[in-house]
Amino acid sequence: MEGGGETPVVLSGRLDATQAVAAQAYLDRLQGVVTLDCSDLQYLSSAGLGVFLKTHKRLLGAGGRLRLTAVNRHLQDIFSYSGFDQILEIEPGR
Amino acid sequence: MSESASFARRIDVLAEIFAFTTAAFERQGVPGALRADVDFVLEELFTNIVKYSRGKAPVAIEIAAIADGVEVTLTEPEADRFDVTQAPPVDISLPAVQRRPGGLGLHLIPRLVDSVQYGYSEGERCSRVVFRKTSAAPSPGAAGRDGGERC
Numbered sequence: 647m648e649g650g651g652e653t654p655v656v657l658s659g660r661l662d663a664t665q666a667v668a669a670q671a672y673l674d675r676l677q678g679v680v681t682l683d684c685s686d687l688q689y690l691s692s693a694g695l696g697v698f699l700k701t702h703k704r705l706l707g708a709g710g711r712l713r714l715t716a717v718n719r720h721l722q723d724i725f726s727y728s729g730f731d732q733i734l735e736i737e738p739g740r
Numbered sequence: 741m742s743e744s745a746s747f748a749r750r751i752d753v754l755a756e757i758f759a760f761t762t763a764a765f766e767r768q769g770v771p772g773a774l775r776a777d778v779d780f781v782l783e784e785l786f787t788n789i790v791k792y793s794r795g796k797a798p799v800a801i802e803i804a805a806i807a808d809g810v811e812v813t814l815t816e817p818e819a820d821r822f823d824v825t826q827a828p829p830v831d832i833s834l835p836a837v838q839r840r841p842g843g844l845g846l847h848l849i850p851r852l853v854d855s856v857q858y859g860y861s862e863g864e865r866c867s868r869v870v871f872r873k874t875s876a877a878p879s880p881g882a883a884g885r886d887g888g889e890r891c
Binding site: 660662663664689690691692693695696699700702703706720723724727728729732733734 | 751752754755758776777779780783784787830832833834835836837839841844845847848851852
């Protein structure tokens with residue numbers, strides 16, 4: 647995970663229950679409109695959804711938000727079936 | 741052909757489970773495109789066991805190729821009855837500020853696979869979840885309780 651501020655945060659690999667704590671700790675440091683580049687994020691579980699939700703709610707409370715770009719098909723399905731596509735700004739990948 | 745492995749009840753074992761599914765898919769010629777959804781279901785079921793079950797015995801996972809896909813069986817010994825196909829519904833229409841992450845995993849399982857079935861053996865105190873994922877067009881999966889009563 648790298649980036650932040652004006653630079654998109656690049657997520658890579660798998661955001662599962664073993665990675666959620668570290669991901670949350672990193673995202674907790676960011677403010678404003680935070681863009682997550684998901685082009686290299688291959689896998690997401692409900693633990694990852696929890697990280698995104700907690701981060702988005704915190705940012706909303708301070709006038710910011712979370713947005714995701716380059717989201718693959720697996721992630722799109724997860725976001726769609728969980729209703730997260732209605733609460734997060736999501737840009738599909740190619 | 742099928743293959744199985746047993747896993748200790750620890751969250752950090754997830755990496756071993758994912759390595760097992762990767763290798764089993766390759767050995768059995770299961771389409772790799774199905775693996776993310778299979779891993780998702782296994783992670784949700786396994787982490788649920790780690791968080792809430794009182795048993796100590798390892799959890800077994802069996803993977804068997806079927807036409808255009810895979811059938812996966814997760815067996816939990818020393819289990820209390822908990823039918824994952826009957827989990828409370830989650831309101832996915834709520835705005836972000838009213839959302840809670842809990843329950844989403846079990847809500848998503850039947851939506852990501854073709855079918856999921858739960859069985860429980862009172863005598864053996866053993867639960868078993870069987871799910872199938874194929875390359876067929878995605879649609880909300882069928883859920884039921886005929887996953888068998890023997891472990």
